[in-house]
Amino acid sequence: MANHTILSGGNAGGIGEYKMKIGILTGGGDAPGLNAVLRAIIRKGLLNYGYEIVGIEDGWKGLIEGNFMPLNMKSLVGLLAKGGTILGTSRTNPFKSEDGAKKILKNVSEQGIDAVIAIGGDDTLGVASKLCDMGLPVVGVPKTIDNDLVGTDYTFGFQTAVSIACEAIERLRTTAESHHRVMILEVMGRNSGWIALESGIAGGANAILIPEKPFDIDEVCEFINKRQKRGRNFSIIVAAEGAKPKGEAEFVYASGVDEFGHERLGGVASYIGKEIEKRFKNIETRTVVLGHIQRGGPPIPYDRVLATRFGIAAIDLVHDGKFGQMVALQGNAMVSIPLKDIIGKRKTVDSKLYDVAATFFG
Secondary structure (H helix, E strand, C coil), X not given: CCXXXXXXXXXXXXXXXXCCEEEEEECCXXXXXXXXXXXXXXXXXXXXXXXXXXXXXXXXXXXXXXXXEEECHHHHCCCCCCCCCCCCCCCCCHHHCCCHHHHHHHHHHHHCCCEEEEEECHHHHHHHHHHHHCCCCEEEEECCCCCCCCCCCCCCCHHHHHHHHHHHHHHHHHHHHHHCEEEEEEECCCCCCHHHHHXXXXXXXXXXXXXXXXXXXXXXXXXXXXXXXXXCCCEEEEEECCCCECCCCCCEEEEEECCCCCEEECCHHHHHHHHHHHHCCCCEEEEEECHHHHCCCCCCHHHHHHHHHHHHHHHHHHHCCCCCEEEEEECCEEEEEEHHHCCXXXXXXXXXHHHHHHCCCC
């Protein structure tokens, strides 16, 4: 495959060779499996390659401010199943200030760090790509709860979020059926509706609304009407936070943007619920915003395995001196992709998979 390198791993250097110092950071929103990635990097880096490993606190902010923590074999205890990230995280953009990138390069030099492994999504890896162009040896690990990074079939944490959302759908169904209500579940998905689509299919949702396909509220109401005619007096609707009505903008939860220019989205479930009640005088609606529950807690086994594979592949890339690359899952193979090839691009949902879901609407 063009520009891709199959990762095979390597062997530790010989006695007396220079001992490399590797920094690791986690940026952006947390995702179940972050600590499992750290565990794999640390263990193989220490035991197989004899590297010194240092943690960079709170993403790129830690490299700007010079905040580090030592990582050793004791750091690994309990990491595989632990949610969040022991390094902390932030949505810091070094290029928002004139000297942010310069401070990073200065601190890396003063700390004697030979390479940085950046674990994050498009924003974090976009910074990594720019810094790599400035001379910083960087390897990227894809991390986004929305599963919307191009080049990799899946990102760790996504399947955990789908599992949590699916359980929420199943729990909402029992109360919806008991009270003859329409329940609307709002899940994460700013630009891509992967969580809504997969959890909606798995949970048997009666309508799934995603950012890629602006919806017609009258069509949504027709799904409910069809169910009523069949004697089904309840419905479950799953909506990604970035879903929007045709011809309108996304629903914004709060004013202001983060350092990468992103608004806080939210409110689509409330809009849908109110519009349904306007059209059906005999139907009550209830909305549930799942929010950060999708990010929290331990990763499911699939994500623990995937995160471990990503971590191993990342430290192997460092050992092989292949910087400016991101590790990725394609099929069942770990590959590497140039960071510059994935930055600023978005992996949207598979239209054929959406067609599968639409078979069960209404």
